[in-house]
Amino acid sequence: MITLVRAAYSAFYMSMRLRVVSPFAVLAWLFFPLIFAVVGLYVLARPGTAGPQLVYGVLGGGLVGFFGVAYLDGGLSIQNERWNGTLEQIFAVPTPLWVILLGKVCGSILWGMLSFVPTIAIAYFGFHALVPHLDAGRFAISFGVLTLSMLAIALALTPLYALWRWALPMFNGFEFGFCILCGFMFPVTVLPVWAQGVAGVLAPTWATRALYASTTNDGSHDFGAWWLAAIGLSVLYIFGALFLYRLIDRRARMSGELALA
Amino acid sequence: MSRPSDSAIEVTALRKTYASHRGTFRRTRVETVGLDGIDLAIQPGELYGLLGPNGAGKTTTVKILTTLLLPDSGEARVLGLDVVTQTDAVRRRIGFVFGGERGLYWRLSGLDNLRYFADLYRIPPDVSRRRIAELIERLGLSGRERDKVEIYSRGMKQRLHLARGLLNDPEVLFLDEPTIGLDPVGARELRVLVRELADAGKTIFLTTHYMFEADSICDRIAVINKGRLVAEGTPASIKRLVEDQGVVEVEVEGISPDHLAGLRSLPGVTSVSVGDRELAQVVTVRCTSPTDLMTHLGVVLAGVKLQKVSSREPTLEDAYVQLIAESS
Numbered sequence: 001m002i003t004l005v006r007a008a009y010s011a012f013y014m015s016m017r018l019r020v021v022s023p024f025a026v027l028a029w030l031f032f033p034l035i036f037a038v039v040g041l042y043v044l045a046r047p048g049t050a051g052p053q054l055v056y057g058v059l060g061g062g063l064v065g066f067f068g069v070a071y072l073d074g075g076l077s078i079q080n081e082r083w084n085g086t087l088e089q090i091f092a093v094p095t096p097l098w099v100i101l102l103g104k105v106c107g108s109i110l111w112g113m114l115s116f117v118p119t120i121a122i123a124y125f126g127f128h129a130l131v132p133h134l135d136a137g138r139f140a141i142s143f144g145v146l147t148l149s150m151l152a153i154a155l156a157l158t159p160l161y162a163l164w165r166w167a168l169p170m171f172n173g174f175e176f177g178f179c180i181l182c183g184f185m186f187p188v189t190v191l192p193v194w195a196q197g198v199a200g201v202l203a204p205t206w207a208t209r210a211l212y213a214s215t216t217n218d219g220s221h222d223f224g225a226w227w228l229a230a231i232g233l234s235v236l237y238i239f240g241a242l243f244l245y246r247l248i249d250r251r252a253r254m255s256g257e258l259a260l261a
Numbered sequence: 262m263s264r265p266s267d268s269a270i271e272v273t274a275l276r277k278t279y280a281s282h283r284g285t286f287r288r289t290r291v292e293t294v295g296l297d298g299i300d301l302a303i304q305p306g307e308l309y310g311l312l313g314p315n316g317a318g319k320t321t322t323v324k325i326l327t328t329l330l331l332p333d334s335g336e337a338r339v340l341g342l343d344v345v346t347q348t349d350a351v352r353r354r355i356g357f358v359f360g361g362e363r364g365l366y367w368r369l370s371g372l373d374n375l376r377y378f379a380d381l382y383r384i385p386p387d388v389s390r391r392r393i394a395e396l397i398e399r400l401g402l403s404g405r406e407r408d409k410v411e412i413y414s415r416g417m418k419q420r421l422h423l424a425r426g427l428l429n430d431p432e433v434l435f436l437d438e439p440t441i442g443l444d445p446v447g448a449r450e451l452r453v454l455v456r457e458l459a460d461a462g463k464t465i466f467l468t469t470h471y472m473f474e475a476d477s478i479c480d481r482i483a484v485i486n487k488g489r490l491v492a493e494g495t496p497a498s499i500k501r502l503v504e505d506q507g508v509v510e511v512e513v514e515g516i517s518p519d520h521l522a523g524l525r526s527l528p529g530v531t532s533v534s535v536g537d538r539e540l541a542q543v544v545t546v547r548c549t550s551p552t553d554l555m556t557h558l559g560v561v562l563a564g565v566k567l568q569k570v571s572s573r574e575p576t577l578e579d580a581y582v583q584l585i586a587e588s589s
Contacts, residue, residue, distance in 0.1 A: 003383035010380035014366070014373075021368050085363025089425075092329050093381040094352045100381065253331040255280075 007095040011103025015077060019111055024076065028069050029114045037061025037119035040185055041127045055131050055215045056185055058123040063184035063208060065115025070150035071175060073108035074101065074158030075168040087162070091252065097162075098245040105154040109147060131215045138214035138223055145230045146211055149203035152234035152241070159244035163251055183208050203233035268338075269433055269464035270309075270326060272301040275335035277321050277488075295321035297488035298335065303466060303481075305432075308459035310479035311468045312581060318488040319468035320359075323437045326466065327357045339433055353382075356431035358422045360438035367411040371402055371421045374410060375428065382429040389428070396424040400454070416447030423454065433464045440474060452478050472578035482577075484584045491588040496577050503575040503583055506531060507551035511558065512541040512568040523561040529553060532586045541568050547579055 019025035041057035081087035090100050123129040160167045179185065181199040188199045188209065199205045207230040213221040277295040282288040296318045303309045313319050324330040325337055328348040337344045342351045366374050375396070379389035397406045400420040410418060419439060426434060436455065440448040448471075456478045459465050469475055475482045476496045483493040492499055516535065521544070524533045529549035536543045548554045551572040558570065 003380075003385070006386075007380050007383060010377055014369075014377050017373075018366065018368065084366060085359075085361070086366065088329055088359075089364055089378070090381060092327055092352055092357065093378070094349055094383050094429075095381045250331070253329065 008103035015107035033061040033065030033115040060185040061119035062116035066112040069112030075161035078161040133217040142210040146207035152237035156237040156241040206230035269305040270303040310475040310482040313485035356426035357435040358426040360441035372406040476577040514566040
């Protein structure tokens with residue numbers, strides 16, 4: 001068990017080191033979130049428009065960055081392993097692949113959280129935007145639930161990237177659609193009813209809703225239900241991921257596609 | 262549970278096909294035979310070479326034995342363990358090195374690469390520290406282990422590959438074309454290392470298409486073509502397959518396909534191949550009677566500028582070429 005934990009930590013540490021020297025990783029946690037944050041804040045912080053919606057400018061860029069890294073980073077890391085020729089190497093070691101990918105995904109989650117640093121900094125220093133009615137306790141729980149939902153999404157998607165070479169370009173194309181559906185930059189309630197239905201099956205939607213609600217002093221929100229919805233969906237994703245990891249072991253060994261770039 | 266067996270590697274009727282698709286709009290499924298029912302038995306401590314042309318099934322065999330691929334049918338056991346169902350146990354006891362420069366994290370140091378894989382092989386830290394230091398020393402990477410792999414020479418990268426393959430002190434080591442792309446000195450150093458490992462008791466399964474490599478270090482070799490084994494034995498016994506033959510090498514300029522056809526039609530000629538040597542082409546003719554052949558050369562190669570004609574004893578490469586020609 002100790003050797004498994006060490007293997008997972010080693011995968012986490014290795015993935016963080018490779019991210020530090022990757023221009024794409026810097027783009028993902030720094031520049032993209034900043035662009036979203038600045039545009040959001042510019043729209044929402046103009047005189048006469050500042051109000052409870054301003055928080056979408058303060059946190060939205062960070063949420064887009066956090067999601068973007070969690071959502072795609074696993075795929076990019078699998079693709080990099082394929083290009084390096086190391087995907088076969090890590091597949092054929094005595095450590096189960098899910099343990100290695102768990103370490104990598106934890107790295108993605110931590111890396112994604114970094115997106116909040118530049119976006120909140122630009123909100124505070126650039127636009128003097130504050131969140132005066134923040135309920136710290138509920139905010140912290142909501143953020144924890146959000147992190148769990150991001151982890152579950154990353155865990156479920158990463159094996160797909162290993163199994164299916166089309167997965168990365170395809171999911172890349174859907175990224176901003178998911179950002180809209182999850183309500184990172186504006187409330188999901190402004191979307192059409194059918195889109196709200198789709199948004200409802202995404203765990204981050206509920207966690208984000210709770211996160212934003214914890215920044216207002218309106219006490220009428222049903223935090224418990226939202227947290228439960230996000231946790232329940234995350235657990236479902238993790239069960240899906242377990243199935244995919246079993247599948248990957250068989251499918252990859254049948255097709256021999258791990259070696260292909 | 263492992264099954265008691267005298268063999269370190271035992272393969273029975275192993276078969277593997279690959280599915281792919283042909284066409285862009287009208288896609289049709291195409292099946293390619295990778296292995297067509299091969300049998301192998303390799304003894305502990307043996308250095309066994311698998312020779313064959315590109316696409317013959319060498320890498321497929323190695324990938325099945327290293328648990329990276331599943332066979333369609335047949336059975337493969339390494340150290341008595343089934344490579345299909347006992348993957349975890351197999352992976353703990355084998356090492357593998359694939360040829361080529363890929364397979365390493367180039368933006369990290371050699372030491373970081375080794376530490377990472379030691380953790381993935383679940384080697385306790387005190388053991389891995391000691392073993393990594395030993396391997397760095399033994400494989401001549403001392404002083405360069407903290408450099409990034411991207412600035413390593415091709416030979417250093419291959420030695421680092423070998424160090425990675427030896428991290429878990431494997432009982433069986435698979436080497437898939439380990440000297441491919443290496444300069445002659447680097448390739449020779451690697452061959453010496455591989456021979457030393459076999460002499461130290463490790464079972465080594467090596468694939469190559471360098472005949473002199475197999476001839477110089479392997480205890481036994483097998484020749485594979487189109488997924489089937491066409492010969493197996495010691496290098497000397499394989500060479501004996503063509504001992505009744507001779508080889509005539511003719512250095513020429515501007516030989517045509519008609520000339521080659523003329524050579525092939527001569528009595529006693531078993532195969533004709535053409536290669537390049539500096540500014541000339543070298544036609545290698547394998548035949549039962551070099552003396553008879555030489556008397557016909559002037560007629561068959563009329564109009565071709567002959568630079569040099571020589572006769573020599575057949576080598577393992579000649580035996581290999583004949584075996585491949587006969588099985589194609």
